[in-house]
Amino acid sequence: MPSDVDRQISRSSEYLERTRERYASVRGRARQRRQAEILRRIGRIAAADIAILVAALLIGWFAPIGMGGAMIVMALLVAATLLLAIFPRAPELSIETLHQVSLRALPLQTEQWLEEQRLALPAPARTLADSIGLKLETLAPQVAALDEREPAAAEIRKLVAEQLPELVRGYKRVPEPLRREERNGRTPDEQLVDGLKVIDAEIAQMSSQLAQGDLDLLATRGRYLQIRYRDDEFAE
Secondary structure (H helix, E strand, C coil): CCHHHHHHHHHHHHHHHHHHHHHHHHHHHHHHHHHHHHHHHHHHHHHHHHHHHHHHHHHHCCCCCCCHHHHHHHHHHHHHHHHHHHCCCCCCCCCHHHHCCCCCCCHHHHEEEEHHHHHHHHCCCCCCCCHHHHHHHHHHHHHHHCCCCCCHHHHHHHHHHHHHHHHHHHHHHCCHCCCCCCCCEEHHHHHHHHHHHHHHHHHHHHHHHHHHHCCHHHHHHCCCCCCCCCCHHHCC
C-alpha cells in the first residue's frame, strides 16, 4: 500500500510533468512563430532573386550584358538577399498596439506580447505567464464570434488588453535591484505574482462562462481587478 511519502512523490511528479508539458506547449508556439517568420523571409528573398534573374535574362536576350553586367546582377542578388534577410523587421508589439487590435485577434496577440516579456519576469511569474498564455489560446476561438459591441467583449478587452499589460509594465518600471525589496510588507516580485494569479483565474472564469454561453453573467459581474500593483504602486 502506498505510503504518504509515495503519494507525495507521485503528486510532485505529476505536477512537474504538467509543468513540463505546459512549458513545451508555450515554447512550441513561440518556435512556430519564429519558423513562420523565417519562411516568409525566405519566400521574399526567393521572389526578389528570381525577379532579378528574369530581368537579367530579358535584358541579355536583346543585348549581351557581358562580364560587367554579370557582376552587377551578382551584386544585386547579394544585396537583395542581405536586405530582405534583415528587413522588414517584424514590428514589436506594444500595449498601445494591443489597444487597437480586433477582439478576434486580441488573445493571441496578447499571448505573443506576454511571451516577449517573459525574460523580464521572475521565475514564479514566468510559470504563471505560461499558464495565462495557454488560457489565452483557449480563449481565442471563443471570442472569434463575439460582437465587439457586446458588454462581455468590453470586459474581456479590459482584462486582456489593459489590466494584464499594465500590471507587467508597472513591474518592469521598478529598477531590478529593488524588485526583491519589501515595500509595505511585500516585494514587487510578490505583487506581480499575486496579480498574475488573479488574472489567470479571471481568464479561466471568462473562458468557462463563454463556453456555457453565460454572456450576461460575464458582462454584469463587474469584477475589476483590485490590483495594488499598478504603475503608481510599483513605483518607488
